[in-house]
Amino acid sequence: MGRWEPDARGRLERSALELYAERGFDQTTVAEIARRAGLTERTFFRHFADKREVLFHGSHALEELLVDAVAGAPETAAPMDAIATALGVAGGMFEERREFARRRQAVVAAHPELRERELIKLASLAASLAGALRGRGVAEPAASLAAEAGIAVFKIAFERWAGDAGGPDLPRLMRESLDELRAVTAGA
Structure with a gap:
C-alpha cells in the first residue's frame, strides 16, 4: 500500500461501483474492491460490514432525515403534506x-x-415514517x-430520476409523482 490518502469510504464506494458495473456484483470480491481503492481488506471492513453495505450503508441516515422532516413539518400540515415535506x-x-x-x-x-434488500429498506422507511x-x-x-403512499411516490420518482441522467431533478419528480397520486386517488 502506498502513502495514506483521504476519503477511504468514498474511494471504496467508487471502486465497488466500478467493479460491480464491470464484472457484476456476484463476481466482485471485497479484496478486489479494496485493491482497486488502494486500501486493505481490513480498511474495507472498518467502513462496511460486507460488499452489500457499500450500496445500503446510507439507509439509516436517510431514515433519520425523513423522520426528522416529518416531525419538523408545520403542526397544521396534513399527513401527506408532512410526507411531501420529507420527500422534498x-x-x-x-x-x-x-x-x-x-x-x-x-x-x-x-x-x-x-432488489429484495432494497424492498426491505423501503418497508423499514415506511414503518419509520408511519411512526x-x-x-x-x-x-x-x-x-x-x-x-x-409516500414511499411509493419516493420509489417511482427515484427510479425515473435515476434512469434519466438529463431529466428533471428529484424533488421535482417527487412533487409530480405526488400530484399524480393525488389525482388518481381524487377520482376514487
Missing part, C-alpha cells in the same frame, strides 16, 4: 449524489438479492397509509 428534503440530499445514485440503482436493479406520523397524532390506519 430527501430529494435535495440525493441531488448532491446523483451519479452515485444512478450507478447504484443500476447495480441494485440487475441483482435479485439486492413519525403517529408521533404527530395521526391515527391508524391513516399514518400507515400516508407513509406507504
Whole structure:
C-alpha cells in the first residue's frame, strides 16, 4: 500500500461501483474492491460490514432525515403534506449524489438479492415514517397509509430520476409523482 490518502469510504464506494458495473456484483470480491481503492481488506471492513453495505450503508441516515422532516413539518400540515415535506428534503440530499445514485440503482436493479434488500429498506422507511406520523397524532390506519403512499411516490420518482441522467431533478419528480397520486386517488 502506498502513502495514506483521504476519503477511504468514498474511494471504496467508487471502486465497488466500478467493479460491480464491470464484472457484476456476484463476481466482485471485497479484496478486489479494496485493491482497486488502494486500501486493505481490513480498511474495507472498518467502513462496511460486507460488499452489500457499500450500496445500503446510507439507509439509516436517510431514515433519520425523513423522520426528522416529518416531525419538523408545520403542526397544521396534513399527513401527506408532512410526507411531501420529507420527500422534498430527501430529494435535495440525493441531488448532491446523483451519479452515485444512478450507478447504484443500476447495480441494485440487475441483482435479485439486492432488489429484495432494497424492498426491505423501503418497508423499514415506511414503518419509520408511519411512526413519525403517529408521533404527530395521526391515527391508524391513516399514518400507515400516508407513509406507504409516500414511499411509493419516493420509489417511482427515484427510479425515473435515476434512469434519466438529463431529466428533471428529484424533488421535482417527487412533487409530480405526488400530484399524480393525488389525482388518481381524487377520482376514487
